[in-house]
Amino acid sequence: MSVAPHVYDKDRRYAVLVVDMLYDFVYGKIKTDRALPIIPKSGELADSARSANIPVFYPNDSHTRRDFEIQRWGEHAMRGTKGAKVISALRPRKRDVEIPKTTYSSFHDTRLEKDLKKAYDGKGANTLILAGLHADCCVRHTCADAFFKGYETIVAEDAVNSFTELQYLTGLQYVKFWYLTDVLPTKKVTKLF
Numbered sequence: 238m239s240v241a242p243h244v245y246d247k248d249r250r251y252a253v254l255v256v257d258m259l260y261d262f263v264y265g266k267i268k269t270d271r272a273l274p275i276i277p278k279s280g281e282l283a284d285s286a287r288s289a290n291i292p293v294f295y296p297n298d299s300h301t302r303r304d305f306e307i308q309r310w311g312e313h314a315m316r317g318t319k320g321a322k323v324i325s326a327l328r329p330r331k332r333d334v335e336i337p338k339t340t341y342s343s344f345h346d347t348r349l350e351k352d353l354k355k356a357y358d359g360k361g362a363n364t365l366i367l368a369g370l371h372a373d374c375c376v377r378h379t380c381a382d383a384f385f386k387g388y389e390t391i392v393a394e395d396a397v398n399s400f401t402e403l404q405y406l407t408g409l410q411y412v413k414f415w416y417l418t419d420v421l422p423t424k425k426v427t428k429l430f
């Protein structure tokens with residue numbers, strides 16, 4: 238059952254965000270096998286969005302050694318390296334937009350908000366659909382900033398994951414409770430388009 242406020246039901250303008258599906262997150266320095274099953278689901282979501290003319294963004298870690306987060310995780314997704322590239326199965330298409338970021342939230346010090354406002358002929362997107370890694374970290378922190386800025390959020394539950402099942406479930410529960418995020422399977426999300 239949906240708990241979202243649904244303030245934009247009459248004029249829904251979606252944007253899809255595929256977060257941190259990078260070589261280092263999936264196969265490299267901070268890899269997890271739990272990323273593998275979400276690859277086809279994230280792809281399905283992005284493809285359906287493209288067919289419906291819904292903008293697709295790729296907020297991606299693009300770190301330098303100056304980023305504070307490196308103290309926590311060590312070097313990963315370093316700018317200009319293969320580890321910082323989107324995995325080939327989810328390669329961004331021509332009209333997709335990559336958003337380099339330097340910490341967990343896709344909004345923090347990035348051009349995401351500006352780009353979201355430009356979408357739909359300047360009317361702006363108002364509802365963000367999230368896929369990628371990790372449910373309890375970058376997805377969660379992006380939902381937080383989205384909420385602070387007045388966006389509604391949907392998380393595609395089979396297109397996100399975390400290092401452990403507990404973290405996954407906790408992450409989803411957190412965004413549902415605090416940000417009224419709708420948590421839905423990809424096949425239900427794509428029916429909205």
Ligand SMILES: [Zn+2]
Pocket residue numbers: 298300306310313314339340
């Ligand atoms: Zn990072």
